[in-house]
Structure formats: structure tokens, C-alpha cells
Amino acid sequence: MIKPIYIHGKGAISIQPTTEPGYFFDSILPYTQNPIPAHDPDYKALIPPLQLRRMNKSMRMAIFASQLALREANRTTVDAVITGSGLGCLRDSERFVESLLADEGQPLNPTPFIQSTHNMAAAAIALALKCNGYNMTYVNNANSFESALLDGVVYLSEHPDHTILLGAVDELGERTTEFWNIAEYLKQDRPAVPTPLAAAASPGEIAAEGSTFFVASRQPGPSTTGKVTAVETTLETDNPASFVNQFLQKNGLSTGAIDAVLLGYNGDSRYDDIYRGVSQALFAGIPCVGFKHVLGEYDTVIAAAMALALQLLREQRIPTALQLSGPQPKELARLLIYTQRRGRNHGLILVER
């Protein structure tokens, strides 16, 4: 039913130097803080300074990552822009709430209000590329990028000749982080990246931010690094292993057909057992790759995992810092990504060579 889409370019900003050419997680930037802001590239390299000054963090990260993706795909424009963002432009939202709480009734600066809307990153890309095409933003917590990806698959089945930008962005907000701390989402005791996993895990997440974009179409091309063949989400499940297994069956695959599985272990001892359960039930003896222990946790981090999966296909090896268990792979041709957040928003993406 779902036809594969080919990925021709990718760009990622994260808390690791993923914007540097050739970077492949062989060295990991360590942190001992929570939250962790993105490892910012030199935005001026790809964004004119005048425009850059007016852009909030989400907009600049999204523009930069999408430009990297376009360069890798050797393109200057696309037919549509589809994005996901769990929380949108948090900092401008906070700024506008703070200004109205202080001065409601007085004239307020409208800029943070304008730039608080969730679709502002996708809109900024459309504006930068002068792209009049389809432009969409999904805001579905930790399944936001998966929704964008699914829309991209549907869009390309409707427009088989089109090329699209698919991506995600999430930024940190200072007050929001305080709220999350109060809600006990975040790791408070000795936060670290790489985040200790398994027996060394402790309660809480490491909050991070980032943006990842892809250029996709229905046809393979000279810069194609792989294809996405299936994506699925579920808000809740009593049995994650069965959710994953049914997904594989639907796609006509046995667990043995997966060369490596990317699992969203984030070192939160309250929820990492979900991955352990899936891994033990389905993927014993299959290489297991982690990513959240070096990228942190945010709603759209699965987009960064998809970029990593494409890199694994190209490099045909798993960086030591990322391999959590299993043997060295003989071949990397078909990869499965599985994540959830706080026991909800389960997402699966199948990436193939």
C-alpha cells in the first residue's frame, strides 16, 4: 500500500557536531548538564545575516538543516515542505506570555507572537525557497515527525514526480524546562551525555533540541542514500513487542530480516525496560544501536535517528559509541527504528538501502 520514498539529502543539527562534514559519531561531545542546547553551527554560513537576526532558534535550525539537505541532494528548491515539531517555537511563546503577564493592556511587541506559531519553521523555509507548494506542520508530541513522514509518503504517492523537504525541529524553552523538572520528566541526579544506560540508568530524561531535514522523492538518484519503506505510530500499547512484530509482519518481514535495530534508550530507568523487552523478545543476536544517549531526548529526535540510519547504510559499520549490544553486522541493508517517550507515542520507521 505504501510505496517507498527515496532520500537524496539530509541535514541535522543536534547536540553533537552532526553538521560537520563526515561526522559519524566516532567522537562524542560529552555533557554534564540538563537541558543541553544544540551544538550550533555557524548559521551565517548558510543564512544571510539580516534574515538570521530576525529568526528564532527553531527557524534558524530548520533553515540551516534544510539547506544542508538540499545541498547534499544538489537541489535549490522543492515542491512541498512537510515538518513536525512537538512543541513549536517555545522561546517566543514564553517571551510573549511573559510580556503579556507583565504589560497586558499596554502595546506589546508582536514579533514573539508571530514567531510563536508552530508552523513558523515550515513557513520560513517556504519563504526562503519561495516555495508556493504544499506546506504542513504536525504537532503530535513525540510522534510529530512520523506524521510528517507519513504525509510525505502520501503526498509523493499523489505527486510521483515531485521532490519534497521533510523534517522536524524542536527547541528548548527555559521556563518549559522548569515546568518539566517540576513534572519530573527530567533527570536531576548527575545528568550526563553519553547517558549511562542499563544498570547505570537513573530516573529522568536529558532534554535536548535539534532539527533534521531530508530531501525525498519517489525516484532514486545519484545522491540517494536509502529509502523509507514504512512508518507507523501508536499512542499507547500494552505490548510494545507485539506492536513491533505486527508492523514487521504487515511489511512481510521476519525479525531476522532486520540487520540492525535503532532503539531509543535514553537512560530513563523508568521507561528503558520497554526497549529491553522489545529487544529480548524480537531482536536477540541482532545488533542494537542507541542514539538518545548521545543526542538527548526531544519530541522529534526520531528524525535524527533516521538520518543516522541512512548514514549507517552508507558507512556499513556501527560506530562503537552507538552499538549497545549484538555482534558486528555483516551487512547493513535494512534497519528498523523504534522509539517511544515516557511510555507513549510509540513510533517505527523502516529504512532500507
Place this chain on the structure above:
Amino acid sequence: MSTSAPIAITGMGAISAIGEDVPSNYRSLRISRHGIGPIRHLDTPHRGRLLVGEINMSNEELVEQLGIPAGEAYTRSTLLALLAAAEATMGIDLNDGSRTGLISATTVGGMDATERYYEDYLNSETHRHYIPTHPCGYSTEQMARHLGVTDFVTTISTACSSAANAIMLGARMIKAGLLDRVIVGGTDCLSRFTINGFNSLMIYTDGHCRPFDEHRNGLNLGEAAAYLVLERAELVTRQTKTPLAYLSGYGHANDAFHQTASSEDGEGAYLAMKHALEVAELDAGAISYVNAHGTATPNNDLAEGQALLRVFGAPESIPSFSSTKAFTGHTLAAAGAIEAVFSILALQHQEVFANLNFSQPITALGIVPQTTLLPMQINHVLSNSFGFGGNCSSLLFSTAHD
């Protein structure tokens, strides 16, 4: 396209400032009774100054009507959404084995709680159970649990075009064979965030909004929730149901002109309407009524008017059109859904609803909206929703028998 079969609309529900269900909304539209007035429930210094389309029920009343257990955290947008979605799905068995989805749109999400408890959360435990309600997706997830929808759940936020885009995605997913049935729509409650936002942009009128009038000076915000049930045509046939109407076309484009302002020639709006006609395989001449976005901001109505002229030709070729925002206020992420319900009511009752508060046409356009209730034959209605970020959407609704 995998199939050109139209999408059946088999249920709808709505709550707005002019009615707490679809029949009461219709009664207000029929007698041209608007719902714009002073702020009663929202706690803001703008109370007594700005006019809004507020739903006259407190959160406590909504909670009671929905039978939500005390102590559970539901923000106002979600409460409104649950009422509208319950009406939309009444009499429809969502657990009949068909693949059923929920696609909801919101821009406010839980911001009304965040702005209320912004300092309180830090200092007191009383309202901390509202902290998780902030993200837009949370509202949809609460809805999904209430409705028992598990096959597919997502949330769209593209400013004022959000609900139209949720409706469009639902139709596309059915056409792509991914779902059989989908509950689609949007919800936004009034909030200090949005009222102050539009006020800071100086596009909030000091009186009642006047869509498409030469002297329009801004919008009134409103709050609403509205949902449709879309079903695969074969599913409807199997159940021997008669659809309320069909969603025959949809289009989306980005104006790619400015963060908030529309381009002078209304390029995005024009492309959205053109695509909707193409998907429906209809000529512009087939449209009997346009439910315009018509926010009554100087910029929107001018750009939308230009786009209407480009789609339909000369002013006299433009079909009857009206903006119903003078009834409900601009309900942001809910606008595309509440106006979808109004478009379907127009088809069901064969009536064009009035564009209130109009007196003088925009000089640059020379186009005149329908200012009174007009009974006429209506087979196809175009409904526009445009938003910040250049997101422009147009939906095309058709009678069952065309």
C-alpha cells in the same frame, strides 16, 4: 490520485459563540443572530474593551456536561473539542472494525492553562497536574482516549488554516487506502495569548468586525470546536447510510510572501482554490457559494478578494460569497472546521448565510458579499481558510446527488 471517489461526510458536530450544537448554530445563521459580545469568562484586562465570540459556558460547566471526573486536567480547547466530537460521532459505531483515525487541529493547545499558571506552577502544587496539557498534541490524545480511537491519531497546527488541513489530510488518507473513517476538525478556545497577539498586531477591531467592507479595521477573535466524520464511500454504501454531503475537493498552497501578511495578488489563496477545483474536477462556474475566510483585516480581505477575482474572473462572475466570522469571530484553528459545518448546512438547507456588518464594497475590488440569508440552489460550496506563515487552504463540499 489513487481514486477520484468522493469522500462521504457522515457526521458533524459544532460548538461556537452562536450555538452549542449544529442545530443551534444553524438557527443563529438562519436569523442572522451573531455571537459577538463583551468578554464574560476569560480573565483579562481587555474585558470590557474588546469584543469576542465567546461560548457562554464556563470550564466547570463544560466539565460537568461531559461528565469528566473531578481533578482531571482538561483545558478549554479540549473540553470544547470533546463536545463537538461527541455530536459528530453520535450514532456512529467507531469500533466496527473499520480503520478509524482522529486528526485534530489546534494552535492554542493548552496555552490557556500555561498563561494562567505560569508563575503558579513554580510556587504551588495546586495546578501542577495541568503542566502536561501544554502541547497541542496532548489535547488530541485526550480526545482519542475519550472516543476510543487507536488506529491513527495526529495533530496539525498551521495557524488559521489548521482545521481545513486536518479535514484535507483525513480525505487524503482515506483516498490513499490508509483509513476507512476519520474524525477531522479543530478546536481553539479564547486565550490571553491570542487576544493580545492579534491586538499587538493592531488587527483587532475596536467594534464588530466588518468582513469585505471598505472600512473594515480588524477581526474579533472567537472560540469554537467542530468535527466532521469522513468515510470511504464503500463503507457508507455498506451501512446504507445517506451522507450529509461529500468532500469533493481540497487544495493547499503557501503564499511564500511574508510571515503574517498575504501577497497583494493572493497567490496562495488563488492556488488553494484552483487546486480544490482540480481535485474535484469542477470548473469555477460550478461553485454556487463561497464561504470566505474574510477575517475583516484590511490585508486578508483584499488578498482574498483578488484571489476570488482571479479564480472566477470579473466581479459579476463571483458566486454568492460571505464570511461568517461576524457571527462567530475568528476561531483560528477551529475556523476551517466550523466553516466546513456551515458550508454543509448551506448545502443541506440550500441557503447562503449572511455576511454581517457590511455596508461599502472595497474600492479596489468592487465585489459585494451576500448580506442577507439567501435561499438558492447550491450544489458546490468552496470554503477558504488562510493563516500566518502563508498557509492557504480551500475545501470543496458538494451535495450528495450531484
